[in-house]
Amino acid sequence: MNYEYILHHPHHVSKKHPQMSILNRAAQFAPFSALTGYEEAIKRTAEKFK
Numbered sequence: 001m002n003y004e005y006i007l008h009h010p011h012h013v014s015k016k017h018p019q020m021s022i023l024n025r026a027a028q029f030a031p032f033s034a035l036t037g038y039e040e041a042i043k044r045t046a047e048k049f050k
Contacts, residue, residue: 013019
C-alpha cells in the first residue's frame, strides 16, 4: 500500500491533553522490553573487565 498521500501531513497535537515527556513515554513501554535482564548482564560483564 502506498502511503505517499499522508507522509507530509502535520503531526497532530492535542488541545485537551498535554504532551507526554520522552522519559514517561519510554517508561510506559519498559515492562514490555524484549531485553529483560540486559542491563544486569552489561553490569556483570563490565565487572569482569575492571
